[in-house]
Amino acid sequence: MxxxxxxxxxxxxxxxxxxxxxxxxxxxxxxxxxxxxxxxxxxxxxxxxxxxxxxxxxxxxxxxxxxxxxxxxQPVALEGYGHPSKFEANLQRRQSPGLTPTRQASVSFAPLQGLFGIVTPSGLHFERHHQGWWDIDPSQHRLMVNGSDEQMLKRPMVFTMDELMRLPSVSRFHFIECGANTGMEWGNVAVPTVQYTHGMLSCSEFTGVRLIDVLNMCGFDAKRARFVLAEGGDGSAMTRTIPIELVTSGQVLLAYGQNGEMLRPENGYPLRLVVPGVQGVSWVKWLRRIEVGDQPYATKDEDIHYVDLMPDGQHRQYTSIQEVKSVVTTPSGGQILLDKGFYNISGLAWSGRGKIAKVDVSVDGGQNWKPARLETPVLDRCLSRFNLPWTWDGKPALVMSRATDETGHVQPTYRQLREVRGRRSIYHNNSIQTWLVQESGEVKNVQLS
Amino acid sequence: MxxxxxxxxxxxxxxxxxxxxxxxxxxxxxxxxxxxxxxxxxxxxxxxxxxxxxxxxxxxxxxxxxxxxxxxxQPVALEGYGHPSKFEANLQRRQSPGLTPTRQASVSFAPLQGLFGIVTPSGLHFERHHQGWWDIDPSQHRLMVNGSDEQMLKRPMVFTMDELMRLPSVSRFHFIECGANTGMEWGNVAVPTVQYTHGMLSCSEFTGVRLIDVLNMCGFDAKRARFVLAEGGDGSAMTRTIPIELVTSGQVLLAYGQNGEMLRPENGYPLRLVVPGVQGVSWVKWLRRIEVGDQPYATKDEDIHYVDLMPDGQHRQYTSIQEVKSVVTTPSGGQILLDKGFYNISGLAWSGRGKIAKVDVSVDGGQNWKPARLETPVLDRCLSRFNLPWTWDGKPALVMSRATDETGHVQPTYRQLREVRGRRSIYHNNSIQTWLVQESGEVKNVQLS
Structure with a gap:
């Protein structure tokens, strides 16, 4: 044969x-x-x-x-649940030393410099907690759905996890980015690596119930409702206002699944809100309550945090959409090119307004740009991976990426962004990132004026 | 404000x-x-x-x-790399007791009954080893590329992992299914759960170098080359013949990335072959050598294993494509419906020939069918998740799914499959699976004659 x-x-x-x-x-x-x-x-x-x-x-x-x-x-099913190679032990999420007084109200950054494709391994997903994380018993967890008055929602209900998981479910890939991602760069603080400049960014396949389906079950008043309040179950009781249009369009999910399995405890197990395109603080973790109302709620995390300080001293509020943005992850700060020759420039692009339309890459500080290749699939409000071949001639190079989304928004330079928003802000920095490849091969974070 | x-x-x-x-x-x-x-x-x-x-x-x-x-x-970055909730500890990959004499040459099954969406968490990816797994030091690993004679490939080369990871990379979602998946069902052995009937199936985002790019670097003879041999580095030295058309079309990858991070040791770290649509045994793990030749290699795992025993006693060889297939994962064998009422029927569909075109679901043993909703994105040679709302009336129900791919192939019934292939085979069973929901709510694996 x-x-x-x-x-x-x-x-x-x-x-x-x-x-x-x-x-x-x-x-x-x-x-x-x-x-x-x-x-x-x-x-x-x-x-x-x-x-x-x-x-x-x-x-x-x-x-x-x-x-x-x-x-x-080694045999199969050694521990039932597998782990990365011991040779990958340095690829970790890391806290920036001294960033916050306690690690319970702090941030850990995803190691973007060592990741591939668009899926973030759940074990390396960035964290942002306001009072630490808990591993909540799902059999004890409840979600309450109510209205700001009795007319706003006719049948207030309390759901167990079992009840939610019987409902029609959807699965969708979306990025999540903290509104403060790249926040240190506003002040021209050159954070050394892409893990710390852009690592409050992750992307997963989320599975859950569309919030609109649950509100319809509960008989909400579609004519009066203008906002929902989402409330978390941890000690910080994170509460955020979500515009009703995001809900009625079917985008907002009550999610229990992430990358094929249940959410991880530090990312909201057993239930979190998924608000595609919106900053991560609104993706309320350990979700315990949804309220339907007709006014924004002005909670503490909407009044005194996650607001944009403008040059005139006023601040912008409810600026929740994460605008078009991209970053080269290889080569990036802290990496070393051992010799001149061929390299694969690779990075991530995303937009809170839709799909990425194109990513251009420059190796000369923005004088010349070449379109990068986008890996398929290119999805709505999801990370897109881009790649571009590059032969390094051994001379200093300024490597940058500039994303454009399907709505026509283009990622701004620092000069463009600061002309509008000054330099005293924390949140919503979507500027073009520049990495300097030095003659030694060492890569540094620099800001072009 | x-x-x-x-x-x-x-x-x-x-x-x-x-x-x-x-x-x-x-x-x-x-x-x-x-x-x-x-x-x-x-x-x-x-x-x-x-x-x-x-x-x-x-x-x-x-x-x-x-x-x-x-x-x-708990604080952020508690261990650098996260883990599932303690309440999910029973969701494990499991070996079927007594299936093989040793656990080093055995199988562990992915717990499909508890998974969502299309991404399989790498910690729950099915395993199939022929001599156990090792955690190979990537700095010591090499890939040799050669020809069966000096003309077949002009520049034989040995690559380090660093050299491979500098080359142009692509990222793609694909399923991998062992050719023996659902093999016990040929003999009418009613394995109790979907973990054991269909759990040699997983799906990941793979990142790596296209094999064709490497062969082009090495100057292979595109006119004479008809096959490549892929050889693994473990003690079993798994060797498999791959038709050159799969390589020249750009589908076959030398993959190092899986779901955003490096491959897991038990899935071939630091390098494995990805052969979309083809049975898992050809996705050679711990890949150490590629040879280009003009004839199939007839290795032991092509001659005496992974062949299809036909009713006349002959066997089919090199039947590598995983044909169109689907399975309902909820409700499935071993699960219990606690009461009549609403349920979300959910499952997976895939085809080694392309995208899934549609999935029909029956709850009455195939008398009536309804089209299920496919979750986006629907990708080439990738799992597709389907969902269909169902209100259970409390009476016995026979739940089935039937997939059709974009090439028009339709998943067969057991009767149709056995008319052609008998019942003494092990490999390549893509029949329609039936789950019996009993009045008690208990779900059982049954085969309709």
């Missing part, structure tokens, strides 16, 4: 076909036996690494094979 | 705004103070759970709040 010619040199290495017993070998078709015979003397003894190692001095064919080619490895 | 009216009942719960200091509170706009004053007496003392619990007897407003609403939780 095959045309295999085992005598031809180089066709197959002298492989240890060491799962064959002598009986199985005898039953092998004749034309394969010549090939196998030579291997068998070594291979039949190769059932343990020890036996093989004892033979190495005699059999030059198996000298210098690595241990993993010589012995049984 | 806001219209907040804090006196309106039900607008905001009496929340512990306990991140405010007394000074910050004093600085809060006047119209909010009335609201805050009441909460503050309790909340300012609420900095530790102990203090709050001591107050509970006196303050009915905070009686019965769960612990996570009363105290600081």
């Amino acid at each position: 095959t045309n295999h010619d085992s005598t031809r040199p180089g066709r197959l290495r002298r492989a240890p076909e060491n799962l064959l017993s002598a009986e199985q070998l005898a039953a092998t078709p004749a034309q394969r036996r010549g090939f196998l015979r030579g291997a068998f003397a070594a291979a039949s003894a190769a059932l343990t690494a020890g036996a093989v190692r004892a033979q190495q001095a005699d059999d030059p064919a198996i000298v210098n094979l690595p241990p993993h080619a010589l012995a049984l490895g | 806001t219209n907040h009216d804090s006196t309106r009942p039900g607008r905001l719960r009496r929340a512990p705004e306990n991140l405010l200091s007394a000074e910050q509170l004093a600085a809060t706009p006047a119209q909010r103070r009335g609201f805050l004053r009441g909460a503050f007496a309790a909340a300012s003392a609420a900095l530790t759970a102990g203090a709050v619990r001591a107050q509970q007897a006196d303050d009915p407003a905070i009686v019965n709040l769960p612990p996570h609403a009363l105290a600081l939780g």
